[in-house]
Amino acid sequence: xxxxxxxxxxxxxxxxxxxxxxxxxxxxxxxxxxxxxxxxxxxxxxxxxxxxxxxxxxxxxxxxxxxxxxxxxxxxxxxxxxxxxxxxxxxxxxxxxxxxxxxxxxxxxxxxxxxxxxxxxxxxxxxxxxxxxxxxxxxxxxxxxxxxxxxxxxxxxxxxxxxxxxxxxxxxxxxxxxxxxxxxxxxxxxxxxxxxxxxxxxxxxxxxxxxxxxxxxxxxxxxxxxxxxxxxxxxxxxxxxxxxxxx
Numbered sequence: 001x002x003x004x005x006x007x008x009x010x011x012x013x014x015x016x017x018x019x020x021x022x023x024x025x026x027x028x029x030x031x032x033x034x035x036x037x038x039x040x041x042x043x044x045x046x047x048x049x050x051x052x053x054x055x056x057x058x059x060x061x062x063x064x065x066x067x068x069x070x071x072x073x074x075x076x077x078x079x080x081x082x083x084x085x086x087x088x089x090x091x092x093x094x095x096x097x098x099x100x101x102x103x104x105x106x107x108x109x110x111x112x113x114x115x116x117x118x119x120x121x122x123x124x125x126x127x128x129x130x131x132x133x134x135x136x137x138x139x140x141x142x143x144x145x146x147x148x149x150x151x152x153x154x155x156x157x158x159x160x161x162x163x164x165x166x167x168x169x170x171x172x173x174x175x176x177x178x179x180x181x182x183x184x185x186x187x188x189x190x191x192x193x194x195x196x197x198x199x200x201x202x203x204x205x206x207x208x209x210x211x212x213x214x215x216x217x218x219x220x221x222x223x224x225x226x227x228x229x230x231x232x233x234x235x236x237x238x239x240x241x242x243x244x245x246x247x
Contacts (some may be wrong), residue, residue, distance in 0.1 A: 058213065059204035063126070063174045068104035068133050079233050080169075080198065082107065086114055088227070088242060089165040089194050094118040098163050098188070100156050100181075101125060101171025105134035105146070111167075112143045122163070124149045124156045154180035158188035166195040173199055173209040182221035186245055194244060195223065200237045211239045218243050 077083070091097055093116040099108040102123035112121045123134045123146055131148040138146040151157045154177040166185065168175075175181055185195070195218075202208020215225050223243040232238045 057176060058209075060174055060176045068130060071104040071106045076106070077110075080238075081231055082110055084231065085167070085196065085198070085240060086111065088229070088240075089167065089196050091115060091165050095164040096120045096122070096162050096190075098122045098124055098156065098158055098166045098185075100151075100166060100168045100185075101174065102134060102148075103130055103171070105130075105137050107167060107169050108134060108146050109138065109141060109143060112138070112146045115145065117145055119145060121146045122149055122156075122158055123147070124151045124158065126151055126153055153177050155184045156181065156188070158185070160187050161190055163188045164190055164193050166193070168195075168197045168199075170199060170207075172197050172214060173202060173204060173207055178214075178217045179221045182218055182223060186222055189245060192244070194226065194242055197241045197243070198232055199239065200233075201239070208237070211241060214241055219246075222246050 089097075091111055091114045093114070095115045096119060097111045097115060099105075099111060099121060102108050102125045105123050108121050108123040112119075115121060123131070125131055125134075125148075128150055131150050134146065134148050138144075149157050153175065163185075166189075172178065182195075189195075197214055197218075199211075199214065200208040201210055203210075204213070211228070218225070218241075222245060224246045226242045226244045228242070229240040230236070230238075232240045
């Protein structure tokens with residue numbers, strides 16, 4: 001079959017149009033594939049970065065190992081307004097309280113008098129010197145409702161479903177596994193239990209930690225912020241946070 005000049009020209013134009021369409025189609029598919037693969041790579045990088053950030057431990061302060069009597073400085077009750085703190089945590093006769101990071105037992109003995117012989121205070125610390133110090137202290141002070149616990153950094157080793165109130169007093173910045181500790185603590189809490197944290201703003205390694213960091217870590221561990229205060233010490237650095245288990 002012999003094509004006329006007009007038919008040949010029309011055929012060439014039609015073929016060229018088809019080739020042009022196929023080329024544009026392939027370019028479009030390549031562009032869409034590139035965008036799709038780029039999105040997958042970006043998501044993978046973001047997930048890896050988030051995972052790295054979550055797994056990297058934050059800075060903490062070196063636990064105090066010196067003379068424990070320094071925590072019983074004159075006027076500390078007034079500076080920390082500890083009676084008001086105990087009111088907010090609903091520490092009353094018959095309650096069971098945990099003092100995590102008890103140190104010298106400064107708070108433990110005050111809580112023990114609040115709950116009376118009808119209640120119990122668990123003085124928890126990872127330092128065996130601290131638990132021995134507290135055992136000797138409560139014996140001298142005639143308190144029979146304080147029980148010491150030598151704990152682990154990620155487990156306070158408290159009895160299950162027994163605790164009504166918890167206080168971490170100037171200790172949270174020393175906890176190297178805060179989320180794990182708080183998660184483990186949940187099994188020991190009774191319904192409606194309150195967990196208090198008194199600390200000062202800092203970078204984690206200067207004996208302080210930002211309140212936002214505490215709130216975020218507590219949230220990861222399954223707690224919700226109930227209330228927060230700035231009356232403790234009143235120097236603009238110390239804060240008092242109260243948490244409850246998320247429903």
